[in-house]
Structure formats: C-alpha cells, structure tokens
Amino acid sequence: MRIQDSGAVAGERSRLTGIAYRLLGSLTEAEDAVQETYARWYALTPARRAAVESPGAWLTTVAGRICLDLLGSARVRRERYVGAWIPEPLPDRTEWGGSGGADPADRVALDESVGMAFLVVLESMTPAERVAFVLHDVFRYPFPEIAGIVGRTPAACRQLAASARRRVRGERTASRPDAEQAAAVRRFKEAWEAKDIGAVVGLLDPDAVMTADGGGLVGTALRPLVGARRIAEYLVFIAGKAPGLTLLERTVNGRPGLVAQHGTDVVTVAAFALDGDGRVTRIWAVRNPEKLTAWTTPAGGPGAPYEPGVR
Missing domain, CATH: 3.10.450.50 (Nuclear Transport Factor 2; Chain: A,)
Structure with a gap:
C-alpha cells in the first residue's frame, strides 16, 4: 500500500523518482526505491523527523544509498538475464x-x-561512478554530499565522476x-x-x-x-x-x-x-x-x- 506523504516532503517525490530512474534504468525499480525511501522517513519518530534540518537532503541520501545497493545486485541479475x-x-x-x-x-x-x-x-x-556522475553532473549535487552516499571521500567522488564523464564523451553520438x-x-x-x-x-x-x-x-x-x-x-x-x-x-x-x-x-x-x-x-x-x-x-x-x- 502506497504511503501518503504531504507538504514539502511530498514535493520531493518527483525529483527522487527522476534520480532513481537515471540510476536504475527502470521506472518500476525507481518507484520502489522511492517508496522504500519514504517508508524509512516515516519509520522515524516525529521527534527525529523534526530534527532533520533538510528533509530533501535526507531523502536524497537514503534514496541514493538504496539505488547504490540495487545497482550492485542488478549487475549480478543481469549476468543471468536472457539476451541483452x-x-x-x-x-x-x-x-x-x-x-x-x-x-x-x-x-x-x-x-x-x-x-x-x-x-x-x-x-x-560501475555503481559508484553512476551515482557520483548522475548526482553531480545531472542534478548538481556537491561532492561532499555525494561522499556520504557512496562512502568515499569527496576527492574520490570527483574522480568517479570524471571517469564516468570520459565514458559519456567517448560514447556520445550526434x-x-x-x-x-x-x-x-x-x-x-x-x-x-x-x-x-x-x-x-x-x-x-x-x-x-x-x-x-x-x-x-x-x-x-x-x-x-x-x-x-x-x-x-x-x-x-x-x-x-x-x-x-x-x-x-x-x-x-x-x-x-x-x-x-x-x-x-x-x-x-x-x-x-x-x-x-x-x-x-x-x-x-x-x-x-x-x-x-x-x-x-x-x-x-x-x-x-x-x-x-x-x-
């Protein structure tokens, strides 16, 4: 059953789905990841939710970590996928x-x-490259915030994004x-x-x-x-x-x-x-x-x- 959210937190759903779709390549998985993100938000006590200075940043961090985990398991699943x-x-x-x-x-x-x-x-x-690149180059998140999602230093995240950017340039079509x-x-x-x-x-x-x-x-x-x-x-x-x-x-x-x-x-x-x-x-x-x-x-x-x- 879909959790009903409201106010400013509800307004984050579209952005989170956009991030998750680009990270996962699946609208279905993206919506599941966002729903899990909201489930974790509402699992917090009212006092803990009130203590979060930026609910949007909190939701993005959690959604990014969920997607990072899913990307790791997706690579294994796709090795067994029939065809391309x-x-x-x-x-x-x-x-x-x-x-x-x-x-x-x-x-x-x-x-x-x-x-x-x-x-x-x-x-x-790689999952870490994809998260760093999408969050920084597409959604303009700073590397210190991305570091908290992928578990790397900001400098390492900068390198991940740079590596991903080279892949994009190498494959870019007219x-x-x-x-x-x-x-x-x-x-x-x-x-x-x-x-x-x-x-x-x-x-x-x-x-x-x-x-x-x-x-x-x-x-x-x-x-x-x-x-x-x-x-x-x-x-x-x-x-x-x-x-x-x-x-x-x-x-x-x-x-x-x-x-x-x-x-x-x-x-x-x-x-x-x-x-x-x-x-x-x-x-x-x-x-x-x-x-x-x-x-x-x-x-x-x-x-x-x-x-x-x-x-």
Whole structure:
C-alpha cells in the first residue's frame, strides 16, 4: 500500500523518482526505491523527523544509498538475464496508461539525461561512478554530499565522476533536432512497412547496430545485429512473420521513436540514434513485456503521434 506523504516532503517525490530512474534504468525499480525511501522517513519518530534540518537532503541520501545497493545486485541479475538488457523505455505524457494513475513524464523530466543512448552509457559504469556522475553532473549535487552516499571521500567522488564523464564523451553520438529525427524515423517506418530491404539499408549507417531486449519472455535476437543489410533483412523477415503489426510514431524517452502494436497490445518500443547525416546508427528495441507496462493503451486511444516541440 502506497504511503501518503504531504507538504514539502511530498514535493520531493518527483525529483527522487527522476534520480532513481537515471540510476536504475527502470521506472518500476525507481518507484520502489522511492517508496522504500519514504517508508524509512516515516519509520522515524516525529521527534527525529523534526530534527532533520533538510528533509530533501535526507531523502536524497537514503534514496541514493538504496539505488547504490540495487545497482550492485542488478549487475549480478543481469549476468543471468536472457539476451541483452536495455533500460525501460519511458512514454510521453500522452502515452501513459499504467495502473498507477500518474504520468511518468510528471515524475521524470524527459531531457537528454533520460535519452536511451545516454542511459545505455550509464549501464557501462560501475555503481559508484553512476551515482557520483548522475548526482553531480545531472542534478548538481556537491561532492561532499555525494561522499556520504557512496562512502568515499569527496576527492574520490570527483574522480568517479570524471571517469564516468570520459565514458559519456567517448560514447556520445550526434544529436539531431527533434524534427529531423522525427522525419528520419518516419522514413524508416515507411520503408519497413513496405518491406523494402534496399530502402531500409539506405536509411541505416553501414555499421549500424540493433539491440533487442526480450528478457527470455518473447522471441527476439539474443545478440546485437551489426550491419545495415543484416538489420534490414531481419526487420523485413519479422514484418512478414507478424501480419497485422501496426507501427506508430511515438515519443520514446523524449525523442522520436516507434511503437509496434499487435491489435491493442504494445509489443515493441524502439528508440533510435542518428549520425550527423541523419542515418540511423543505433536501434534499441524493447520487447520484454515487463518493461512495457507504462505503454498500456489508455482509455480513448493509443496516444498522440510525435510532434516536435510538444511535450
């Protein structure tokens, strides 16, 4: 049962969820971590809560430690994960149809730091690097406060963040304006729907990589597909094996992407990265149904198509 909080403490929930999602790559786990944070807050006696000078700082410290512990156990779980693990995709507010009744876009601001490419880079970091980098570079927390969360000195935290920053710089891809990415995704959708292998190949970088996440629950490629023609042939093959599949242009983690529906069921959410010439370099296709609960079709339809500049 969800704990009801109020006042200034309640106002921290959105920020804490945003931090936890970036740290964990899962909205479900992020919400659980935040709920545990609030449970610990309300487990304090009224006198101890009154003695806390900054409830926001206290909640952030506890949430950060919970996420740090979860990241350690997540690395072990993901070693047993079937196939590739991709962060849980976030819908735009018009797409939200989950059971919680709240809009994830109201809890997690859809900016560059929740883009799929950025989240995938975060997955390559150690838990301590990820916590130090996200809290400092994204949320501007000072290193002395971060030190209390990761159990290191401020100087060590500074080094952790610097190491993480180098990883981000090394993996950073060209960022196209939303309108350009939307147009590229639309062309890709049309070529895929037409089952035109040549057209799909022409829209992909020759060394493009497609990674799919089925979690062992649905059929999908277990290893990344590398190369434009291999990806195109695979996608056209899949389209031929799934009659009735509908492709929709949707916002995925704040950027133009595609959602595949079979009937009323969302079966795949795809995020894209483009190069400086507008060709697709990376595709992340999430098919694990446990990661698609936020994409349940809300009453009244599947949501609005992507519109640049509209959130």
